[in-house]
Amino acid sequence: MANLKKRFEIKARDFVRAGEVSIEVQSLLKTIGFRANDVRRAAVCAYEAEMNVVMHGGDGVLELTVDPKNIVMDFTDDGPGIDNIDLALQEGFSTATPEYREMGFGAGMGLPNIKNHADSLEIHSKKGEGIHLRISFIVSDGP
Amino acid sequence: MTKSLSDLKAVHYIHVNEEVCNGCVLCMKACPTKAIRVKEARVAVIDDGMCIDCGECIRVCPRGALTAIMGKSDMGDLSDHFTSVSASTVLYSQFEEGILPNDILLGLKRMGFSYVHDQTYTNEMFNVAVELFIKEHRKKDDASFPLISPVCPVVVKLIAYRFPSLLKNIPPLMTPREIVARESKLRLAARHDCPETDIKVVHITPCPSKMICIKEPVFQEHSYLDEAVALSNIYEDLKKNIQDVDEDIVLHHSGGIGLGWGMSGGEITGLDLNCLAVPGLQETIRYLEKVEMGLLNNIDYIEFRTCAEGCLGGPYTVADKYQAKHNLQKLIHMFGVEKRVKYSYVKKLYDKGWFFTDKSPISWERKLPQLTSSDISKGIERQNRVEEILRLLPRKECGACGCPDCRTFVEDVVEGKNSLQGCVFWESQKKKLRIGDNKVPAHIREDLPESD
Ligand SMILES: Nc1ncnc2c1ncn2[C@@H]1O[C@H](COP(=O)(O)OP(=O)(O)O)[C@@H](O)[C@H]1O
Ligand SMILES: [Mg+2]
Numbered sequence: 001m002a003n004l005k006k007r008f009e010i011k012a013r014d015f016v017r018a019g020e021v022s023i024e025v026q027s028l029l030k031t032i033g034f035r036a037n038d039v040r041r042a043a044v045c046a047y048e049a050e051m052n053v054v055m056h057g058g059d060g061v062l063e064l065t066v067d068p069k070n071i072v073m074d075f076t077d078d079g080p081g082i083d084n085i086d087l088a089l090q091e092g093f094s095t096a097t098p099e100y101r102e103m104g105f106g107a108g109m110g111l112p113n114i115k116n117h118a119d120s121l122e123i124h125s126k127k128g129e130g131i132h133l134r135i136s137f138i139v140s141d142g143p
Numbered sequence: 144m145t146k147s148l149s150d151l152k153a154v155h156y157i158h159v160n161e162e163v164c165n166g167c168v169l170c171m172k173a174c175p176t177k178a179i180r181v182k183e184a185r186v187a188v189i190d191d192g193m194c195i196d197c198g199e200c201i202r203v204c205p206r207g208a209l210t211a212i213m214g215k216s217d218m219g220d221l222s223d224h225f226t227s228v229s230a231s232t233v234l235y236s237q238f239e240e241g242i243l244p245n246d247i248l249l250g251l252k253r254m255g256f257s258y259v260h261d262q263t264y265t266n267e268m269f270n271v272a273v274e275l276f277i278k279e280h281r282k283k284d285d286a287s288f289p290l291i292s293p294v295c296p297v298v299v300k301l302i303a304y305r306f307p308s309l310l311k312n313i314p315p316l317m318t319p320r321e322i323v324a325r326e327s328k329l330r331l332a333a334r335h336d337c338p339e340t341d342i343k344v345v346h347i348t349p350c351p352s353k354m355i356c357i358k359e360p361v362f363q364e365h366s367y368l369d370e371a372v373a374l375s376n377i378y379e380d381l382k383k384n385i386q387d388v389d390e391d392i393v394l395h396h397s398g399g400i401g402l403g404w405g406m407s408g409g410e411i412t413g414l415d416l417n418c419l420a421v422p423g424l425q426e427t428i429r430y431l432e433k434v435e436m437g438l439l440n441n442i443d444y445i446e447f448r449t450c451a452e453g454c455l456g457g458p459y460t461v462a463d464k465y466q467a468k469h470n471l472q473k474l475i476h477m478f479g480v481e482k483r484v485k486y487s488y489v490k491k492l493y494d495k496g497w498f499f500t501d502k503s504p505i506s507w508e509r510k511l512p513q514l515t516s517s518d519i520s521k522g523i524e525r526q527n528r529v530e531e532i533l534r535l536l537p538r539k540e541c542g543a544c545g546c547p548d549c550r551t552f553v554e555d556v557v558e559g560k561n562s563l564q565g566c567v568f569w570e571s572q573k574k575k576l577r578i579g580d581n582k583v584p585a586h587i588r589e590d591l592p593e594s595d
Contacts, residue, residue: 002523006530023432032522036308043436068519139519 003067004032010053010060012079015103018054021062022046025073032066038139041117042071045135048110049075055100056080057131068139075133082125089115089123156196156212156355161186163208168542170200170209175424176305180555181545195300196352197424197449198458211351211458225335227258227327229320230347232266233405233455234374235474236467242385244402244474248394250385254377256345260327261394263401265319267482270400270413271489272498276314277416277443287312289419289434289442292410293504294318296356297449298427303361303507306431313504315362319404320346320353322498324367343369347377349405349457350450361507362500373459398483399475406468407453408446413482416443422456424449528557531584535576536566543567563587 006028008021026043034042046062053060053075060077082088089111096106115121118135125131164186171179171187178193179200187208189200201209228251235244244263251259273290280286291312293299302309317325324344332339346353346368354371403409407422419442421430427447433439450456455467462470492498532553539549544565546552555561563569576583 002520002527004523004527004530022436026432026436028526032526033519040308040435040437047436047438066523068516068523139516141516 001067001069003065006064008062008064010050010062010075010077012054012058012060012077014054018051019047022050025062025064028064029066029071034066034071035140038071038137042073042137045114045117046073048114049073049133049135051105052110053077053079053131055096055105060130070139071137073133073135075135076130078130081127081129081131082123083127085123085125156191156194156351157189157198157200158210158212159187159189160208160210163206165206165208167205168547169203169205171545171547172542173199173203174547175199175301175428177547177551179547181542184543184545193304195297195304196355197297197301198351199424201351201458212354224343225257225331225337225341226255226343226345227260227324227331228256228345228347229260229262229323229327231320231349231353231374231405231454232263232402232409232471233349233457233460233467234347235263235402236405236455236471237374237378237460237462238382238385238470240470240473244395245393246385246388247381249388249390249392250381252390252392252394253384253388254380258327258331259394260323261396262319262323263395263397263404264484265323265326266401266404266410267397267413267484268489268492269316269319269322269498270410270482271484271486272316272493273314273414273444274416275490275493276316276498280314288440289445290314291434292444292446293362294404294410294446295448295454296352296361297350297424298447299356299361299504300352301427301449302431303504305428306435307507309431309435310504310507312434313362315500315503316498317363317500321363321367328367345370345372347372347374349374349454349460351458362502362504364501374457375459375461378461396483397478399478399480400482402478403471403475405453405455406471407448409453409471410446411444412480414444418442418444418446420446420448420453422448422453423451525557528584529553532556532563532587535572535583535587537568537572539568541567 008024010021011017022043025046026039029039029042050062056079057077058079060075063074065072087093091112092108094106094108100106114135119138120136122134123131166181166185166187168181171181175197176193176195178190179187182188198211201211235247238247244261248259248261277290280290289312291298291302291309293313293316299313302313324346327344328339328342331342344367348354348371357366357368357371360366400413403412408420411418411420421427427449430445430447448454452464452468455471456464460467529550533550536549544552544561544567546555546561552561552566556563
């Protein structure tokens with residue numbers, strides 16, 4: 001099966017460029033010809049994960065792998081990692097600083113949103129060792 | 144997949160004068176949908192299936208080689224028809240202080256139109272219709288927000304061609320200019336006891352896209368307007384006719400809100416909702432991307448206008464856009480921001496379907512090519528080839544190949560519409576590549592010199 005891999009770099013705390021990677025992913029998936037709903041789901045998740053790397057993580061990378069049946073996004077960063085993954089997945093849980101909350105972030109809905117939109121979400125992380133997030137989508141069947 | 148939609152688009156819109164065009168890259172670089180290529184370094188060619196009628200190319204061309212097809216340049220003999228005229232509210236911003244909307248409408252009447260229909264009151268009615276629509280929309284389970292104003296035809300085309308997943312965010316409401324045209328026809332036909340087809344309705348517009356959407360409306364079976372005339376074309380004539388107006392018929396009925404529509408933010412001033420106004424083409428594209436990602440779900444309604452500062456930045460205006468904005472602001476102040484339309488009256492019309500189009504925006508979606516998983520497979524292969532080749536180029540973004548950027552050039556190469564030799568750097572670039580280099584795709588390796 002034809003497949004495509006693409007690597008995107010994400011810089012921590014770069015709020016000027018934050019969001020650009022997910023816009024690029026969205027436009028690439030659209031260009032390839034995935035259905036609007038799959039593109040949207042993937043873009044929403046890419047955005048949440050990208051913003052988490054920018055805000056909470058360290059410099060990181062998104063590796064996008066697609067084939068006609070699957071879209072997989074692997075986010076890794078070398079930031080502080082997540083101490084308690086179950087807690088981080090709870091709606092409303094956030095360690096965002098007051099400054100970030102003022103910027104409109106820190107609703108604690110990012111990871112729950114990813115879980116809702118994606119077909120699977122795996123989080124591997126240990127405190128002090130960064131994160132590895134694997135977000136996968138099964139491409140919807142069409143005519 | 145950037146499919147060209149040529150088959151959907153019947154009307155040639157922008158014309159390149161081959162005698163005048165010298166094949167520079169300015170229009171090609173300015174085009175937001177990458178619809179322009181410069182052929183043989185000589186002349187710009189527009190892919191009609193990609194063009195959204197924004198007019199950016201017309202604006203940037205230093206030689207005036209690009210023009211839009213227009214309605215008639217002069218109004219000709221108006222007496223042999225019943226001709227009704229309506230104007231974009233931008234018209235009211237184009238004259239010096241002291242000339243009021245009513246003077247301008249009387250000036251139009253003196254030019255010989257049998258009927259002058261002011262649009263500003265309908266603008267205010269349209270505001271109410273949007274509020275009513277949104278109230279109902281909220282109750283739906285699958286309602287998507289924000290809704291997007293259907294008023295700017297370039298925005299509508301941009302969405303239809305580049306953001307079709309957002310078609311469902313455009314409410315199926317008829318624009319004020321179309322409502323005005325429909326009502327003019329109805330009333331005049333009744334008054335003169337003739338068929339509606341005997342009535343001609345002309346719209347005075349600051350922008351070329353209105354002309355195209357009369358010939359080819361996206362969300363209506365047909366347009367009620369018969370002709371659009373560039374504001375700049377009738378300006379001098381109208382100005383003369385305003386000078387010695389001495390009648391005192393009242394043709395203008397709206398308050399300041401209906402008058403403000405010509406500038407960015409004008410439409411949403413009349414809405415009691417959580418709204419944004421986004422002017423300018425690049426900003427419009429950026430925000431449509433955000434809407435598509437669901438980042439603006441908390442907003443009810445967005446007024447997009449692709450011209451800077453809104454319609455008063457249109458290519459066929461006469462006054463400086465900032466001066467015009469100031470003029471409008473003064474008019475709004477003078478007429479006040481109280482709404483003059485009666486809610487219960489508009490509600491009654493709304494319930495009767497008065498505001499709705501006969502063709503919903505979503506119906507356009509069905510016209511779009513449906514992609515299958517083998518298309519996705521091809522899309523992936525195509526994208527891989529693009530990336531492979533793109534890596535071999537120096538990415539100078541010079542445009543000498545006749546494509547707006549290196550990526551588009553390579554896409555054209557992969558689609559067989561151009562060849563790598565078209566890149567002026569390719570020969571020197573080739574010398575740096577080795578046959579044994581397995582990063583170089585096989586089909587290109589064949590093309591490399593045997594050894595050095
Ligand atoms: N890349 C990351 N590195 C470190 N911590 C993270 C990362 N992503 C998420 N987290 C932790 O998980 C929490 C919940 O994330 P999320 O659900 O996106 O909410 P929010 O970003 O609003 O805080 C964050 O507050 C943070 O403590
Ligand atoms: Mg988050």
